[in-house]
Amino acid sequence: MTAMPIQRHIDLTPYNTFAVAAVANYFAPVAGRDDLRAVLDGAGDRSRLILGGGSNILFTRDFDGLVIKNEIRGIRVVREDHDHAWVRVGAGEDWDGFVRWTLRHRLYGLENLASIPGAVGASPIQNIGAYGVEVGDCLEAVETIDLTSGAPRCYQASECALGYRTSIFKQPPRDRYFITAVTFRLSKTARLVTRYADVARAIEGLDPADLDAEMLSDVIRHIRRSKLPDPDELGNAGSFFKNPLVAPDQFAALVAGHGDMPHFSEPDGPVKLAAGWLIEQCGWKGRRVGACGVYPRQALILVNYGGARGEEILALARDIAASVKSRFGIDLETEPRII
Ligand code: FAD
Ligand code: EPU
Numbered sequence: 001m002t003a004m005p006i007q008r009h010i011d012l013t014p015y016n017t018f019a020v021a022a023v024a025n026y027f028a029p030v031a032g033r034d035d036l037r038a039v040l041d042g043a044g045d046r047s048r049l050i051l052g053g054g055s056n057i058l059f060t061r062d063f064d065g066l067v068i069k070n071e072i073r074g075i076r077v078v079r080e081d082h083d084h085a086w087v088r089v090g091a092g093e094d095w096d097g098f099v100r101w102t103l104r105h106r107l108y109g110l111e112n113l114a115s116i117p118g119a120v121g122a123s124p125i126q127n128i129g130a131y132g133v134e135v136g137d138c139l140e141a142v143e144t145i146d147l148t149s150g151a152p153r154c155y156q157a158s159e160c161a162l163g164y165r166t167s168i169f170k171q172p173p174r175d176r177y178f179i180t181a182v183t184f185r186l187s188k189t190a191r192l193v194t195r196y197a198d199v200a201r202a203i204e205g206l207d208p209a210d211l212d213a214e215m216l217s218d219v220i221r222h223i224r225r226s227k228l229p230d231p232d233e234l235g236n237a238g239s240f241f242k243n244p245l246v247a248p249d250q251f252a253a254l255v256a257g258h259g260d261m262p263h264f265s266e267p268d269g270p271v272k273l274a275a276g277w278l279i280e281q282c283g284w285k286g287r288r289v290g291a292c293g294v295y296p297r298q299a300l301i302l303v304n305y306g307g308a309r310g311e312e313i314l315a316l317a318r319d320i321a322a323s324v325k326s327r328f329g330i331d332l333e334t335e336p337r338i339i
Pocket of ligand 2: 129130131132198227237238239240241242243262274275276277278280285297298299300335
């Protein structure tokens with residue numbers, strides 16, 4: 001077999017939704033396991049970075065090593081019973097395209113995750129979530145190739161250590177396991193999750209019998225359009241910080257001074273605070289600093305107004321985190337990968 005051509009000096013601006021400029025010294029699109037093997041044979045011991053849709057990454061510098069762009073396609077029902085279908089999806093499939101596919105095939109569970117940018121292969125990495133659902137709710141298995149040995153390894157969902165915006169794939173050693181396919185267990189009967197405040201508000205007054213999964217995903221698309229910037233129009237990577245989790249006693253002290261602080265508590269567990277609210281309270285919402293800024297309709301989203309460098313966006317993020325720390329004593333954790 002002929003080795004895949006590895007491209008040189010590729011501008012990554014079109015490959016990241018922040019649309020920041022960075023150059024990959026080496027770059028290789030990979031459409032299947034054979035491509036991957038050939039690329040690895042030609043790659044030597046260069047450092048590697050795996051890229052899907054580039055919607056959860058911030059480049060603050062050029063990447064000297066090899067960027068492997070996942071383009072593995074294919075959607076296939078691999079097993080079925082009376083209640084469920086198991087669907088195996090190539091990691092390079094577009095996430096939202098797959099969500100639309102599930103609805104067309106009357107398979108349910110992912111409707112609340114409509115319109116999240118990126119590729120299917122990245123979905124388990126931070127256990128993508130929105131509007132009361134996480135991908136872990138429907139995840140069956142994640143197929144990977146160990147890039148150091150070339151060996152395949154399949155992780156069952158229970159082995160992935162899924163949590164709020166985390167999994168084993170987000171921990172070191174990153175870029176060792178290349179996710180090639182993900183299998184989802186989808187339901188043939190829709191069980192609609194409508195408890196998230198924005199969703200409940202949007203469907204208020206509607207007879208629940210009149211709501212179906214397609215309508216719910218349309219409602220969610222509409223909510224998202226109203227508060228999140230479209231990366232094709234304004235560079236961004238979604239939420240820049242995770243919502244912080246604090247211990248109940250720390251929360252009690254915080255809420256004593258800020259009775260209107262939005263929060264989501266689990267019984268006996270930590271309390272999740274809204275980072276967007278904390279950032280807004282510190283006066284950042286809508287502020288512009290040079291070519292970047294804080295989105296006027298959602299303070300958790302940093303945007304590139306055009307030509308911002310990754311370092312500028314990171315410097316803004318650090319200033320925001322410092323003011324939240326100084327005002328509330330809370331450390332914000334970055335959500336996107338910083339390179
Ligand atoms: P990339 O940005 O390409 O990669 C992210 C990380 O995963 C990198 O570390 C990369 O090396 C690694 N990676 C990617 N593919 C592979 C692979 N095949 N194998 C191994 N490692 C890999 N996220 C949510 O959870 N909920 C939301 O509601 C949400 N809304 C968003 C809205 C907007 C407007 C934007 C821009 C982003 C949003 N995100 C959201 C974040 C983002 O869409 C998700 O994290 C998405 O899963 C990232 O996919 P990607 O393919 O773009 O990943
Ligand atoms: N809020 C403010 N000001 C703001 C933004 C938010 O006060 O500028 C308050 C809202 O009023 C609300 C609370 O914060 O009370 C939560 O806001 P919202 O519903 O907009 O959600 P979020 O917590 O800011 C999270 C996820 C999103 C996901 C939505 C919907 C994280 C880090 N972010 O945002 O995910 O789409 O909930 O479930 O958990 C992403 O991860 O990239 C992402 C966009």
